[in-house]
Each structure stands twice: as C-alpha cells, then as structure tokens.
Amino acid sequence: HxxxxxxxxxxxxxxxxxxxxxGLFFNNYLRQELDNYVWAPKYVTIDEVWRQLSTKQVADxxxxxxxxxxxxxxxxxxxxxxxxxxxxxxxxxxxxxDIDNSMAHAEKLLGNVQELEDLKDFEFLSENxxxxxxxxxxxxxxxxxxxxxxxxxxxxxxxxxxxxxxxxALAEEGLAYMGMLKREVVNTLEACGAGExxxxxxxxxxxxxxxNVLSPTEQRLFLAMKRMAPTSFYWDYDRGYTNLGEGNDNxxxxxxxxxxxxxxxxxxxxxxxxx
Numbered sequence: 001h002x003x004x005x006x007x008x009x010x011x012x013x014x015x016x017x018x019x020x021x022x023g024l025f026f027n028n029y030l031r032q033e034l035d036n037y038v039w040a041p042k043y044v045t046i047d048e049v050w051r052q053l054s055t056k057q058v059a060d061x062x063x064x065x066x067x068x069x070x071x072x073x074x075x076x077x078x079x080x081x082x083x084x085x086x087x088x089x090x091x092x093x094x095x096x097x098d099i100d101n102s103m104a105h106a107e108k109l110l111g112n113v114q115e116l117e118d119l120k121d122f123e124f125l126s127e128n129x130x131x132x133x134x135x136x137x138x139x140x141x142x143x144x145x146x147x148x149x150x151x152x153x154x155x156x157x158x159x160x161x162x163x164x165x166x167x168x169a170l171a172e173e174g175l176a177y178m179g180m181l182k183r184e185v186v187n188t189l190e191a192c193g194a195g196e197x198x199x200x201x202x203x204x205x206x207x208x209x210x211x212n213v214l215s216p217t218e219q220r221l222f223l224a225m226k227r228m229a230p231t232s233f234y235w236d237y238d239r240g241y242t243n244l245g246e247g248n249d250n251x252x253x254x255x256x257x258x259x260x261x262x263x264x265x266x267x268x269x270x271x272x273x274x275x
Contacts, residue, residue: 001234001270001271002015002207002209002234002270003030003033003034005270006041007034007036010039010040010041011039012203012204012205013041013042013204013205013206013207014041014042014043014044014204014205014206014207015041015042015043015044015206015207015208015209016044016045016046016049016206016207016208016209017043017044017045017046017209017210018045018046018210018211019045020045022209022210023043023044023045026043026209027040027043041207046211046218047178049200049221050178050181050182050185050221051181052200053185053188053189053198053200054176054181054184054185055174056170056171056174056175056176056180056181056184057174057175057176058175058176058177058178058181059170059175059176059177061090061093063175064093064170064177065085065086065089065090065093066082067166067169067170067175068089068092068093068162068166069082069085069086069089070169071162071165071166071169072085072089072092072158072162074165075158075161075162075165076155076158076162092159092162093177096163096166096167096177096179096180097177097178097179097180098179099163099179100177100179100180100182100183100217101178101179101182101183101215101216101217102215102216102217103183103186103216103217103220106160106163106164107160110156110159110160110163111160167180179217182217182221183217185217185221186217186220186221186224189220189221189224189228190220190224192224192228197228197229198228201225201228201229202229204229205229205230205231206225206229206230206231206232207231207232207233207234207270208222208225208231208232208233208234208267209233209234210234210236211233211235211236211263212235212236212237212259212260213259214259214263219266222266222267223266223267226267231267232268232270233263233267233268233269233270234269234270234271235260235263235264235269235271237260
C-alpha cells in the first residue's frame with residue numbers, strides 16, 4: 001500500500017518505526033516490490049526523532065545515577081556510599097523518567113505520594129514482611145519500626161526537590177534522561193505559534209508505521225507533527241480490536257481496541273481503504 005503511494009515520489013519522505021529492526025524488515029520487503037529503481041525513503045526510529053528535535057544529549061544510565069547521587073547527598077544531607085545508593089538511584093531515575101514520559105505534574109504527584117507515605121503504619125506487617133522491607137531499605141541502617149517509618153517518609157519529603165534539582169543540574173550540562181528530553185520537546189513544539197515549524201520538519205513528509213498504544217509524549221509529538229508537516233499513520237492492530245460492537249466481549253480486546261480507536265480518531269488511518 002505504501003509503495004503504491006510513494007513509488008513515483010519518495011523525495012523528502014521519512015518513515016518512523018518503533019525500532020530499527022522494523023525498518024530493516026520493511027526495506028527487505030520493499031525491495032521485493034520494486035519493478036524499477038526508486039530513491040529509498042529515510043528510515044528512522046522514534047527515539048532518533050526525539051533526539052533530532054532536542055539540543056540535549058541523553059546521558060548514559062551510569063552517569064545519570066552518579067549525577068543523581070550528588071544531588072541526593074546535597075538535598076538530604078546524608079553521608080551514604082554510592083554503592084548503597086546505586087539501586088535506589090536506578091529506581092529513582094526510572095520513576096522520574098515515567099513522570100516526564102507521562103507528562104505528569106511532578107510536584108502534585110510526588111506531594112500526593114509523600115502524603116500517602118506519611119499515613120503508613122508498619123504495625124500491620126508481619127515479622128517477615130518487616131524484615132523484607134528492612135532489606136529493601138538496607139542503606140537506611142534501620143534499627144526499629146519507628147526509625148524505618150521516619151526515614152522512609154523523610155525520603156519522600158525530599159523527592160520533589162531532588163527531581164527538580166536533578167533536572168536543573170542536567171540541563172546546565174546540556175544533558176537529559178529520555179523522559180526529560182521528550183517532555184521538553186513536547187513543550188517546545190506546543191509553544192510554537194501558527195506557521196512556526198522546526199527545521200527538522202521543513203520540506204519533509206512523514207509516515208508513522210507500526211505503533212499501537214502511545215505514551216502521552218508520543219501522542220502529543222504525533223499531534224504536533226500532524227500540524228506541522230504532511231504525516232500519515234499505519235497502525236499495528238488487528239481489525240478484531242475495532243469491531244467492539246459485533247459480539248466481542250473479551251475485556252482485553254475491548255481495552256486494546258479503545259487505544260486503537262482513539263489513535264484512529266486523532267490521527268486517521270492510512271489503511272482505511274483496505275479495511
């Protein structure tokens with residue numbers, strides 16, 4: 001279907017895949033369709049698009065934890081080793097990445113979590129559960145349930161300042177974690193006025209292939225692309241997912257179908273003619 005659309009004019013065409021492997025397979029199948037020479041489209045992954053739209057570099061995961069460790073020590077005043085902090089730091093980095101990839105309001109979210117943790121009472125835990133919790137937070141050197149609760153809660157009180165200062169420290173060095181980069185790209189694109197188009201989009205046509213459930217940042221990126229450049233979408237789904245009113249009572253199919261139907265509503269479907 002796509003070959004029929006592009007065989008006479010593939011100039012300026014960029015095809016966006018979820019990963020590199022999809023692009024390799026697509027190119028092999030495209031060659032099988034050719035009855036003449038054509039200019040191959042440009043193949044990119046969604047991560048490459050994000051990076052092209054940002055001036056920041058994504059830092060190595062180890063570097064991210066080490067930089068977070070410095071912020072953590074400064075904010076909390078603790079004197080614990082990097083070895084003890086490392087696994088906790090990895091978890092914190094993943095949480096911050098999820099917050100930004102979801103476009104969540106970090107201050108409200110972390111504030112709500114802090115208030116929830118303040119309400120926790122560890123008395124209901126069994127001895128084994130308390131031992132497991134102590135092991136999980138072994139770097140707190142907990143000696144009692146009261147101390148466990150106090151130190152555990154104290155970390156949540158510092159989380160938003162740590163999140164904020166970590167992002168600021170990375171930005172000063174021109175660095176980011178992936179969720180932070182995505183959030184900043186989305187904010188920049190949505191702040192563009194009418195007629196403002198980033199150089200990456202200028203003179204290009206885009207085809208988005210092989211996506212299914214979108215993260216909030218992906219959805220908002222694709223909405224901006226649709227507004228700023230000619231863009232079409234080939235979704236990854238089975239027609240059974242969208243035939244929800246035809247005797248299909250499978251809950252998982254229904255749930256997946258809701259995502260696909262929302263994607264088609266927002267972005268259209270290049271394969272409508274075939275379905």
